Amino acid sequence: MFDINKIRSDFPVLAREVYGKPLVYFDNGATTQKPARVIDAVREAYDSYYSNIHRGVHALSDISSGKYENAREKVRAFINAESKKEIIFTAGTTASINLVAFSFGERYIKKGDEVLITALEHHANIVPWQMMCERKGAVLKVIPINDDGSLNLEKVNELITGKTKILAVTHVSNAIGVINPVKEIIEAAHKHNIPVLVDGAQGIQHGHVDVMDLEADFYVFSGHKVYGPTGIGVLYGKRKWLEDMPPYQGGGDMVDRVSFEKTTYNELPFKFEAGTTNFVGAIGMAEALDYIGSIGMDNISKHENELKHYAKERLEQLGGLTFYGTTANTISILSFLVDNIHQYDAGMILDKMGVAIRTGSHCAQPVMSRFGIDGTIRASMCFYNTKEEIDILCEGIEKVKMMML
Ligand code: PMP
Numbered sequence: 001m002f003d004i005n006k007i008r009s010d011f012p013v014l015a016r017e018v019y020g021k022p023l024v025y026f027d028n029g030a031t032t033q034k035p036a037r038v039i040d041a042v043r044e045a046y047d048s049y050y051s052n053i054h055r056g057v058h059a060l061s062d063i064s065s066g067k068y069e070n071a072r073e074k075v076r077a078f079i080n081a082e083s084k085k086e087i088i089f090t091a092g093t094t095a096s097i098n099l100v101a102f103s104f105g106e107r108y109i110k111k112g113d114e115v116l117i118t119a120l121e122h123h124a125n126i127v128p129w130q131m132m133c134e135r136k137g138a139v140l141k142v143i144p145i146n147d148d149g150s151l152n153l154e155k156v157n158e159l160i161t162g163k164t165k166i167l168a169v170t171h172v173s174n175a176i177g178v179i180n181p182v183k184e185i186i187e188a189a190h191k192h193n194i195p196v197l198v199d200g201a202q203g204i205q206h207g208h209v210d211v212m213d214l215e216a217d218f219y220v221f222s223g224h225k226v227y228g229p230t231g232i233g234v235l236y237g238k239r240k241w242l243e244d245m246p247p248y249q250g251g252g253d254m255v256d257r258v259s260f261e262k263t264t265y266n267e268l269p270f271k272f273e274a275g276t277t278n279f280v281g282a283i284g285m286a287e288a289l290d291y292i293g294s295i296g297m298d299n300i301s302k303h304e305n306e307l308k309h310y311a312k313e314r315l316e317q318l319g320g321l322t323f324y325g326t327t328a329n330t331i332s333i334l335s336f337l338v339d340n341i342h343q344y345d346a347g348m349i350l351d352k353m354g355v356a357i358r359t360g361s362h363c364a365q366p367v368m369s370r371f372g373i374d375g376t377i378r379a380s381m382c383f384y385n386t387k388e389e390i391d392i393l394c395e396g397i398e399k400v401k402m403m404m405l
Contacts, residue, residue, distance in 0.1 A: 008386075017354065025356050026381055031230070032382060037291055038288045042283070042284040053068045055253075078209075079219060081211050081236050087235075089234065090234065092224070093199060095233060096220035103247070104195075105138075107245050112139070114139045115140050116142075116160065116168070118143040118145070119143065119367065121170050121199070124199070124201075151181075153185070156188050156189075165194070167185070169196065169198060170198070171199060173367065174362055175335060175361070176335045177331050177333030178329065182214060190215065198219045200220055205292070206301060217237065229280070242268050249274040249275070254266050304332040307386075310390055311334055318398060320339040332382065334379045344375075346400045349404075350377075350400065357393070362378055
């Protein structure tokens, strides 16, 4: 049973007011709110068994280590990875992509090689590749997007050459909500033996992700966008790549034996987890995955889809709105502009009505450039949002039009 009142009561912050009005939180693309059981799991870690992992023989260290490794197993099961060795805890999506861009680059990229990304990417899936290409003398190539925001898939085969070494693509666009056919893209790349990194920052929380079914070589996401804590994220990588790639950072835990002459490295996944990781964050994130698992990904997708259609219909009725990402295959993100009103003005008026939406380029300036704009208003909804909240957003947009036109 999908009980929206019960679900909302699981999130303490949703009960608060902003400027004396009920909070309408439509900024879930930027970060999600936390259910009480995630907050409790983090509190419990600090309250009752906090101690550094993997390093001690004492009781508390044993409990922390066990909970951390249990969190790894929960992540593995959630994305259906073959082995826990393929689950690396990082600080988040950005950290995971930087790790792969650096380490894969060191191992496999040489002068004149090519890296393929898409025009739908968040800066986090552009800049690390650009930096690596600069370092290695490699070339960054970009799959373009169509007017409806979908990827121009015909160009994929055209852009793949004998020099292409890796393809990086977002599962879902944070800026305009478009869902990419990642399975199809992976299949096309694999025909040429090209590995694929999928940026799952906006994909993992909206539907089932099965990395073995996708055959993704790398799949990355952030804890804070999946109802877990900040500062924790995941890099899933196929074992054959992770075994072969050199470590990214050096330090404690990632080593086997250290001497001044030579250091040997720890086995997976620890080879890529230098220093004290955010183990409390990992424990909190695993609790969040358990929580959304208990609601059911199908129930989540169904509710979010209903919200998206309702919001689109209601907003369209207001008139004067231009939507970006109009292809049918999208998540519950609506990205739009109202007449010729600047998005920041709209955002400020909506804020005073208790409605939290995001304005600007959403860390995806090339997407905005593609459409000849410098930003949009983005309402990103998730399973704890309601149609009543969408009605409040619509009242807000009407007010924006009244005040600004
Ligand atoms: N990729 C996408 C598609 C995103 O939406 C985001 C966050 N907005 C990121 C990468 C970066 O995630 P983080 O800031 O958690 O590292």
